[in-house]
Amino acid sequence: MTLNKSTKKYYPSTLKNFLRGARQQSEPSYFKNLRSYFAGSAPVSKPNSGSYIKAIDVARQVLTEDAFPTFIDKHWGYWRKKHPQLTLGKLEHYHQLRKTPTFTPLCLEREIAWSAGVLQKRIPTLKRFHSLLQSLQENLLKEDYAGGHQALDQIDDVCGVSFWSIEARIALFQLQSGLERHKAYVGVVYEGAPGSFAAYIAYMVSRRNEEASSTTGFLKDLESQIAEHDLDNDLAKYLRYRLTGVIHNVEDCASILAHELSTSLVDLYEAFITTLTLVSSRNPLPNLLNLIRPLTKIGDERLIKIAFLLGETAQLNDLAWRDLAPYKAILQGDYSGCVQVLEQAIDSNQRDFKSLILLARCHAQLESNLGEPLTLLETVLGCLQGLFQFRSDYTNCLATLAKIKMNLRVFPVINSLCGFPSQMHGHDLQKNRELWGELFVNDPKTDPFDIVMMSGDQKQFYQELGSQHYNSNATFEGITSLLNSSSEDANPLSFSEDEKLLIEAFSLQASGMDSDATVVTDKMLSSHNRLVKLEGVCLKARSLAKSATLKAFMDLCAFWCTREDVLTYILPIAEVLGNRSLKAIKPDYSSLSTSITFHLLLRNKDDNKAQDYLRWSCDEFLESHKLTRPSKLLQILEQFDRPQVGYFLSEVCKPQILEACRHLRKTKDLEEERINICTTLMELDFDHVEAYQQEIMTLSTKLSVDAGIQLLDRSRVFVNTSGIRRWATRELGEIFARCKALLTTQKGIAAQVEKIIQKLLTVSTDKGNILYINPYEEADKILLDLIQTLRHQFLNSPDYGLDSFLSMRIRHGTIAGTLRGPADDLKLLTTRDASGKYQANEYWLSRIYNTSPEQRKKVKDHLMWFSESYDSVIELLVKPSLQIRSEKKSKGLFKVELDEKHILQIRTALQDKPESTLDEFTDVIFDYFHHLLNADLQTVRDYLERDVKSSFEGLFKELQERLAQSLRQEQYVDLKDASAEAFTRVQNTLLRIIDWFHLENSLSATQSFSIEEVCRIAIGSAMRALVGFEPEIQIYSHSEQTMGASVLEELSDILFVALENVSRHSGISEKPLITVTIEYNSEDSMLYLDVVNPIASYVKSAASERKLETIKAAIRDGSYKEQVQSEGGSGLMKLQRNVSSHPRHKLDFGFLDDQHFYIHIGIPITLAQHIVIPTPAKIIEKTS
């Protein structure tokens, strides 16, 4: 809510504080006040009055209830003079509400008796109140808000202020002018009585009535307030009633009445009527009638009807009987005719809410389009129509009505009108009786349908009375006869068959069903009228639910909900299955309906157990039919109901459910199976073909991207041997020929060679380990030179060598980012500041509690130590090990060292096959190198698995030990959990990293990808390493060509550098919007990539432009090659290195304008020869 100036003035500082306090979850002051009020320690006006009221409290407990009226009568005069609060005299100010300590609650019957005694003394005032209430309700329904306020003012004048009037006023303001105005009124209450119970009630009612506040949300919030503040039971019951109207148990009414006895006359009266409505419709207490009878003088029809339910028949005839013309029209199926009559009836009496209900039913049958509602009544009418019609927005209609009921609960007519849906499909007999009772009592007229909730004698009397009144009208006779008996020939009239069935259903619902239900429901289920049929389903479901025939219940639910989705929220699925364990109900797993019903349950009740039951039942279903996956259901389709198969496959068989299927053992299996399912569904469910196609496309892309990222991960260790081979052809052809010629002539002196070989030495130099041989023989010297040169290229070529790829794909950013990721995600790591010192971890320092400055200092140091040590593991243990071993890089684990035996074998091979070409020779050499590299990779994997992992173990363990020494357990629970979680994630990340160190030449991989996929994969892979960098990336591509894996790797290297460049140099930390445009130009066979990113205003400067020029110059003259040898440095030079392996390439970059930087790259590519697009058909073939 935004407060404008005029509203702000209504919010005094204390309310602001209170609101702020509520937001901070501290205890608002009113709760302290509340507790003291209800503990009886609240200040009272006179010193002795406390003890007097205590005496009255004792009298209430010891006297018999018969003696109450006399006692009250006898003391009334004294109370009026000395203790007006006991007479519920007129209160002028809000702060006077609930000033009196509450009486100790008595049992319900005695509490009713005491309340009746007090109310009897105030009959003249209550008469006035009743008349004004009628006027208020009529004005409200006519939307005459001025008239409504006038009536409310008069009520306050006559009866004094009350919680009831506060609530009614908030509701009126809300309807009249919306949130701002009602909030302003709440401000007035608060100003008048700051910190009071009235202010609290006003605040809570106002919150409840806000449009954004849902009924369930408010109830939940209130319950958590009650629990949080540990309020006693009586007060909790009272607050529930006061703020929501919820009364869990009729016995709770005793507490409510006891509280209202110290509130106001109006509040007591309305609580009294609510109590008696519940009591009289459920289990009338003996002697109650004698207490009520005098109160009927008030003229309130509610009390007359309550008296009737308690046995008083004399006054019922005084009430107005409803006109039967609309009923006649409806029952004969003339819904249009009925609409007109009902509209007139409502116009003449807005309080006639049953006419509105009938009108909604007619509109439902006519399927009228009522348009956008403009008034309260139109909204209610539209919602009721939605319910009768089983419209798809059924639950929304229900929620809207519940919200209106809650907001306007102080108005009995609205309360009943909007409460009507609660009984429509309820199956709790006891609750039904209460709801029917409430409808009967609050209805300003008398209606033939009221008979359903009456007892035997009452029915008879009522029927006789009605017959007299309606002069034996056939419609009245017909209705009552149908309601009295459900036998087929009970109705002699020409009611339409559908209407007869609906009345019978209505009767069964109201009476909580009986054995005739089956006969009626079977007839209803075969009706052509959809509404009748669905009513029949509801009725049958409740019947089955009660008779505990679970299998039949599940079959019914599955059958009908898969045809009429709205029934999912109407049938009592949660009531039947919600609180039972799967094991206990032992459903039939071979039936499709079991899984479907559990899915329906999950849609009603979202909890982990329901989800587990659904997943297991799905697995068991497949198992019982020996199906390894759901898509195979198609093979036995004829065994099942087709709509249910469709629902099962489309709604139930989603990845989160399929996870539990024992034959689907990997994430990829799930996704592939879902594609199969969607393909199957395209044949079963034509209406949603497009949706399934879209799902297939999304999943296929995801699978493809995942496969691509995996491919990239496995191609991080790479040597471009093709490139080296091309280089060797250019550079080593001549020398190789000479070596071969010499070796061939020296054949046969193996003994001498062996001797030479024995003298081979390995000498470490700056350029790496070099095999050194005494040049006894020229041929051997040349051979060893050749091998040495090729080894150097294999390991160190800046364009093709292992070190170049290790640097680009692993050491540079990727490994640090990936290893830091898990700890970074949980905010355990900080970075260095400009001085090189690690920054304090403010995130976690603000999340440890009740610490002394010394403790904070220690924790700060521990976390800084942790960040530093963590990075040290990466920088000192991990990265140095991932180097080519040399004198300078002695920790490097990549050696690729040929020994004497290898050289001898190469020499012999060359001698034995003098016709060998250089390519064949390099192939042999590379085989040896690959073999040796694989051994090195094993060493790396072992090192990471053993040494690095144990370093991280030690690090996390020490962090936990240090924290444990500095803090008490309860001070850092979250931090401790985060550290444990991070360690598990680090271990898993290490597993993934270890997997990088396999030699898999992906250039030969057969996968192919669309250009867009290539882009997504490359970005996905880069983002996994660039932790903390969260750009928004838009990809534009119109090319539909398919690329091989080599393009993917190349583009991935390029995009990683480009994105890292943005992350480091753009100066934009918050989600920079990067556009990546990628196009293939078939004319020059080039793939063009453009990356444009925003830059901060300070980035473009004379200095930065000079720097760019320097980079461009280094690229032009080739000096960049020296600079990209080491990690760090300019990304732009690295890009040049990446693209320069293609003689025909393009690279351009610079500032597009003051706000954007661009990179333009072009590389020649070869399109994939064999386009392999994962199509559903292929996957089916593969999986089957």
Place this chain on the structure above:
Amino acid sequence: MKILLVEDDGFKSGQLKDFLSTLRSATEIQMARSVASGKEALRQSYFDVIFLDMSLPSYDIDRYEPGGTPKIFGGSELLGYIDFLDYATPVVVITQFERFSTGEEEVNIHSLGKNLASDYPNNFKAIVYFNAASEKWKTDLKKVLLELMV
């Protein structure tokens, strides 16, 4: 004694295995590293006692499998499954978290223990807090195991 240990954290499972092997020489420990492999093990064999981690991945994480949906209450799901299979096997939950949050709701280790005891009275025996920086979990676990043997 045949034990099933469902644990995805390599360090923790190593510690637990070491500890269990010191208690009894004739102990056969079968490992599972996810909810799916835990369920598979339960379907295949009968165990004398089961140790469960609470937060588990859906599938065993390996070079080709990222683990599926992480399950904050994966251990609880497995307990439900044990109950569903009608096994009477005692289950001990060993977790290194003191608080569990699904975003909407949060539960601490004690409340979780109470909930599990109430939901699965036939199987759930105890919840033990594992802290790598302390040896207390060993004492706690030993006590639980002794009670189970009695």
